[in-house]
Structure formats: C-alpha cells, structure tokens
Amino acid sequence: MLDLNGLTKTYKTGDRAVNDVSLSVPKGQIVGLIGPSGAGKSSLIRCINRLVEPTAGRITLAGTELTGLGPRALRRQRRRIGMIFQEYALVERLTVMENVLSGRLGYVSFWQSFTRRFPPADIARAYALLDRVGLLDHADKRADALSGGQRQRVGIARALAQDPELLLVDEPTASLDPKTSRQIMRLLTEICAERDLPAIVNIHDVALARQFLPRIVGLRAGQVVFDGTPADLTDIALTRIYGDEDWDAMRRAEAEDEAETREALAARDAMVLA
Numbered sequence: 524m525l526d527l528n529g530l531t532k533t534y535k536t537g538d539r540a541v542n543d544v545s546l547s548v549p550k551g552q553i554v555g556l557i558g559p560s561g562a563g564k565s566s567l568i569r570c571i572n573r574l575v576e577p578t579a580g581r582i583t584l585a586g587t588e589l590t591g592l593g594p595r596a597l598r599r600q601r602r603r604i605g606m607i608f609q610e611y612a613l614v615e616r617l618t619v620m621e622n623v624l625s626g627r628l629g630y631v632s633f634w635q636s637f638t639r640r641f642p643p644a645d646i647a648r649a650y651a652l653l654d655r656v657g658l659l660d661h662a663d664k665r666a667d668a669l670s671g672g673q674r675q676r677v678g679i680a681r682a683l684a685q686d687p688e689l690l691l692v693d694e695p696t697a698s699l700d701p702k703t704s705r706q707i708m709r710l711l712t713e714i715c716a717e718r719d720l721p722a723i724v725n726i727h728d729v730a731l732a733r734q735f736l737p738r739i740v741g742l743r744a745g746q747v748v749f750d751g752t753p754a755d756l757t758d759i760a761l762t763r764i765y766g767d768e769d770w771d772a773m774r775r776a777e778a779e780d781e782a783e784t785r786e787a788l789a790a791r792d793a794m795v796l797a
C-alpha cells in the first residue's frame with residue numbers, strides 16, 4: 524500500500540534527518556514510529572506527504588509515485604493522505620462541524636469553500652464521523668470550548684472526512700493525560716481496522732506503542748534499527764534504539780510514573796475508606 528524506498532532527507536544545515544529508509548505498510552496496518560528525540564520521526568512522517576521535501580528515494584502510495592509530482596498533482600495526491608497532529612491544528616473560532624468539513628476542502632470548488640457551502644453528502648458524512656468519534660452532541664460548539672481529548676477526536680474526524688487511503692499521525696497523545704491518551708489510541712486503532720486504513724503513528728511513549736500497535740519501527744539517527752512486534756521489543760532492542768543512557772532514563776521515568784499512580788490510587792482509597 525505505502526512503500527518507501529531509500530528515503531533520505533538532508534536539511535540545508537547538513538543534518539541528515541532520514542537516512543536511506545525503506546519500509547512497506549500494507550492496508551489496514553498501523554505502525555508505531557519510536558526513537559529518541561532528533562531521530563528523524565517527524566521528518567520521516569512529513570516526507571511522506573512532502574510537507575518536507577525528500578532529498579532522495581521514492582514514496583509510492585497504492586501504485587502512485589508521490590516523489591517527483593508537480594504542485595497540482597501533489598495537491599490532488601495529498602487528499603489521499605490524512606494527517607493528525609499533536610496540537611490538533613483546529614481553527615479555534617470555528618465550530619466542531621466546520622472543522623470536520625474543512626477536511627473536504629481539497630474536494631470542493633473555490634467558491635464552495637469560500638462561502639463554506641458544502642454538498643449535503645459531505646455534511647451527512649461529517650455528522651456520521653462526529654457520531655463515530657463520540658462528538659455528535661458537540662457539533663455546533665466552537666473548537667476552543669473543547670477539552671484536549673475532544674479536540675483530538677475532531678482532528679481524527681477531520682482527517683477521515685478527506686476519505687484518506689493513509690493516515691499520518693504525529694504525536695497524537697503528547698498533549699494528553701494518560702487515560703485520554705489510551706482512549707485516543709484505542710479509537711485510532713479501531714478506526715484503522717474498520718476502514719482497512721494503513722497508518723504511521725509517531726509516538727514517543729513506548730508503553731503506549733507496545734499496548735496498542737502491532738508493529739513498531741525504531742529509528743535512530745535517521746535509520747531503521749528495529750522493525751518488529753511489541754513482543755520483539757526487548758531491552759536489547761530498546762537499547763539499540765535509544766542507547767544505554769536514554770533507555771535507562773526512560774525506564775526510571777516510567778517506574779516513577781507507576782509509583783506516582785500507585786500512590787495517588789492509595790491516597791484516593793484511603794479517603795474513600797476514611
């Protein structure tokens with residue numbers, strides 16, 4: 524479905540953020556992209572829809588090569604790729620419904636988009652999507668009146684309104700609390716399964732990636748150094764991805780989080796029992 528072949532990105536500064544990455548993602552598969560800060564996860568994701576222009580290599584989506592397309596053809600192809608962002612990228616003063624409909628902008632004429640007159644089929648589809656992400660009752664609220672988790676649900680519905688063939692997801696839970704993060708990851712995995720949609724999710728939380736994603740790709744210094752299941756992601760594999768120091772620090776942080784959660788639960792139980 525999605526094929527990356529020797530994908531490379533060297534920025535003008537000389538930083539080689541993505542280095543000869545080859546990867547295939549079949550229909551319906553959701554892949555987690557992990558790696559230390561600066562490993563090239565965002566650059567890789569953004570190269571796929573050419574928000575970042577690759578320096579070398581090929582990107583093929585269902586048989587169409589995206590590298591080398593001119594601006595018009597690229598605009599048309601980008602409709603096939605839905606993007607979900609860490610900071611949601613909603614238009615805050617517009618309603619939830621208007622934000623979801625903005626996913627259709629690539630399909631309607633300039634005048635339709637200028638006057639925000641969308642075809643009835645688009646509106647019906649937007650309602651169905653809001654229902655799917657659990658926000659039907661919030662359709663007329665302004666985006667800035669929503670919680671972080673609700674905003675991310677709008678981001679997901681907007682990406683789906685595009686009717687995409689691929690989802691690119693950049694740190695979808697980085698601004699959310701642990702419980703909401705799990706809800707969002709569950710929603711994403713369910714939606715990909717329902718629609719047979721492939722997805723690449725840039726995710727810094729290894730525990731969350733392990734819990735929800737059947738395939739994990741580890742990047743280090745722009746190169747794929749791991750590609751396997753959560754069960755394959757052993758301490759040795761994690762050390763290969765993060766290096767000794769970072770992996771130990773992550774393990775300590777995870778242990779501290781666990782201890783904090785345990786303490787908070789114990790305190791709550793003590794209050795209930797008192």
Ligand SMILES: Nc1ncnc2c1ncn2[C@@H]1O[C@H](COP(=O)(O)OP(=O)(O)OP(=O)(O)O)[C@@H](O)[C@H]1O
Nearest residue numbers: 534535536538540559560561562563564565566567
């Ligand atoms: N616009 C840019 N110009 C120059 N160098 C860049 C640019 N964007 C990223 N880089 C460099 O490319 C490398 C990879 O960065 P990237 O943001 O893709 O990594 P990342 O794995 O997503 O990191 P993080 O998890 O911290 O977001 C880094 O060395 C970074 O400094």
